[in-house]
Amino acid sequence: MSSIEERVKKIVAEQLGVKEEEVQTEASFVEDLGADSLDTVELVMALEEEFETEIPDEEAEKITTVKLAIDYISENLA
Amino acid sequence: MAEEQKVALVTGASRGIGRSIAERLAADGFIVVGTATSDNGAQAISSYLQAAGNSGCGMTLDVSSDDSVSAVLKSLTEQYSAPLVLVNNAGITRDNLLMRMKADEWSDVIDTNLNSLYRVSKACLRGMTKARWGRIVNITSVVGSMGNMGQSNYAASKAGAEGFTRALARELGSRAVTVNSVAPGFIDTDMTRELSDEQRDLMLGQIPLGRLGQPEEIAALVGFLCSDVAGYITGETLHINGGMYMA
Numbered sequence: 001m002s003s004i005e006e007r008v009k010k011i012v013a014e015q016l017g018v019k020e021e022e023v024q025t026e027a028s029f030v031e032d033l034g035a036d037s038l039d040t041v042e043l044v045m046a047l048e049e050e051f052e053t054e055i056p057d058e059e060a061e062k063i064t065t066v067k068l069a070i071d072y073i074s075e076n077l078a
Numbered sequence: 079m080a081e082e083q084k085v086a087l088v089t090g091a092s093r094g095i096g097r098s099i100a101e102r103l104a105a106d107g108f109i110v111v112g113t114a115t116s117d118n119g120a121q122a123i124s125s126y127l128q129a130a131g132n133s134g135c136g137m138t139l140d141v142s143s144d145d146s147v148s149a150v151l152k153s154l155t156e157q158y159s160a161p162l163v164l165v166n167n168a169g170i171t172r173d174n175l176l177m178r179m180k181a182d183e184w185s186d187v188i189d190t191n192l193n194s195l196y197r198v199s200k201a202c203l204r205g206m207t208k209a210r211w212g213r214i215v216n217i218t219s220v221v222g223s224m225g226n227m228g229q230s231n232y233a234a235s236k237a238g239a240e241g242f243t244r245a246l247a248r249e250l251g252s253r254a255v256t257v258n259s260v261a262p263g264f265i266d267t268d269m270t271r272e273l274s275d276e277q278r279d280l281m282l283g284q285i286p287l288g289r290l291g292q293p294e295e296i297a298a299l300v301g302f303l304c305s306d307v308a309g310y311i312t313g314e315t316l317h318i319n320g321g322m323y324m325a
Contacts, residue, residue, distance in 0.1 A: 038249065042207055 004051075004077070008070050011050055015043045028065045040064075051077055085109045085134070086304065087154065087161040089141055089198060090168030092119035094267035095217060097126070098293035099165050102301040104132040108163060111154050113139035115168075134158070141168045141194035142186075151201045160205025163304045166195050166239075167217040171269065173228040184231045191235035195242050203250070212255035213304040216243050217296075220263040220319045236261070240315045247313030256312035258303050263319020266290040286321030 002010075005025070013020040016033045029035040029043065044060040051073055055063070063069050086103045090096040091112025100112040104127060111134050112123040123136025137154060140146040154161065169191045172183035199214060206212025221229050222236030240259045247257040264270060264281050270290065273281070282288060299318055302308050317325055 036252070038207070038252065045204060 004073050005070050007050060008047065008073060009066060011046050012043065012066055012069070015039065015046050023066055025067050025070070026065060030064065043069075047073065053077060082159075083107060083109045083133075084163060085111060085154070085158045085161045086163035086165065087198075087202065088112045088165040088167055089139060089194070090114070091123050091136070092116075094269060095262065095265060095293045095296050096165075096167040097123075098297035099167060099217075099300045101126065101130060102294070102297035103163065103165075103304060104130045104134065106301050106305065108134075108304070109158055110134035111158065111161065112136050113141075113150065113168070115140055139168075141198055142189045144197060147194075147197045147201055155205070160209075161202050162206055162209055162211055163213045163215075164199060164202045165215045165217065165300060165304075166198055168194060169217065169235075171229065171232050173232070175228055176230045179231065187231035188235050188238075191232070192238045192242075195239055199246065203255075206255045207250065207253045210254050212250070212253070213308075214243075214246065214255065214257040215300050215303050216240075216257075216259045217300075218243075218259045218261045218315065220261050220317060220323045222261060223315075223317070223325065224323050243315065244313045251312060254309065256303070256309060258311060258313070259315040260296060260299055260303070261315050261317045261319070262291060262296050263317070263322045264290050265296060266292055281322075284322050285319070289320065291318065291320055 009020055009023045012023045016035050016039055018033055027033055029040050044055055044063060047069060048055055053076065063072055086108035088096055088100045088110060091100040092114035100110050104110045110127055110132055114120045114123055114136060117138050120136035120138045127134050137150050139150045170187060172187050174183050195216060216239045218236040218239045221233045222240055225233050243257050243259040250257060264285060296318060299316060303311065317323060
């Protein structure tokens with residue numbers, strides 16, 4: 001089973017249509033990876049599906065970088 | 079359609095324009111799920127879809143209830159797959175002069191005709207954006223553009239739906255999901271049969287083609303908008319009214 005970090009990066013790459021190696025941990029979805037507002041909503045939905053969880057809208061808004069996504073999943077999926 | 083059959087959801091499909099649309103989309107190769115407010119209505123939809131050899135069915139849905147919308151979307155997605163075509167057709171009228179209009183006559187119409195678009199469309203978006211293909215058609219009315227005495231609630235709901243159409247078309251364009259409105263004029267259905275002969279004659283006098291429209295004529299346009307070749311039309315309101323209103 002891959003680590004949370006690997007799974008998150010794979011999904012980010014798929015959703016935003018970028019190469020996995022471009023998905024650096026510190027990367028911002030909008031500024032570094034070229035996501036628009038709809039991309040970020042879809043990305044959160046894809047993460048919800050992958051990790052079979054629900055991310056409340058208030059929390060989803062704060063997830064703006066790869067690291068924040070990994071942190072959120074790690075903290076809430078224990 | 080050589081690829082896997084797409085699922086089309088049509089609300090208010092037990093009779094009138096909605097039924098014609100469901101039959102049109104079935105003939106065009108979609109798996110059609112039609113909804114009605116009553117179990118009897120849903121049964122009737124299942125029967126005519128079955129008679130047409132379609133593997134879809136009727137389901138009971140109250141578009142003014144969040145719970146009902148999520149329950150129906152869940153079961154239809156499990157039974158078939160997420161709908162990639164949505165026709166928001168369910169609608170009601172509660173006509174009255176505004177000076178006499180009760181608060182619930184106003185709010186029932188807004189809730190069923192307009193707020194339902196928020197509920198049902200939102201519930202279908204995930205499947206469409208994921209598929210990078212989708213069609214949403216909102217059935218509005220010429221009354222949304224022209225206005226009509228005694229229909230301030232209905233006209234407001236239909237004009238609102240057309241604004242919703244344009245905004246959503248902008249949101250979803252990058253995902254190849256098109257959103258359009260079809261605005262019928264005076265069509266031969268139960269809704270217009272309720273009018274008095276006097277009202278009917280008055281209306282006919284304003285229609286250059288001099289007759290009522292048939293539900294099949296609306297359905298043909300909706301079928302076109304849901305096809306692949308209509309993929310460059312979005313955010314538009316298409317009027318179909320025998321010339322009674324020319325935008």
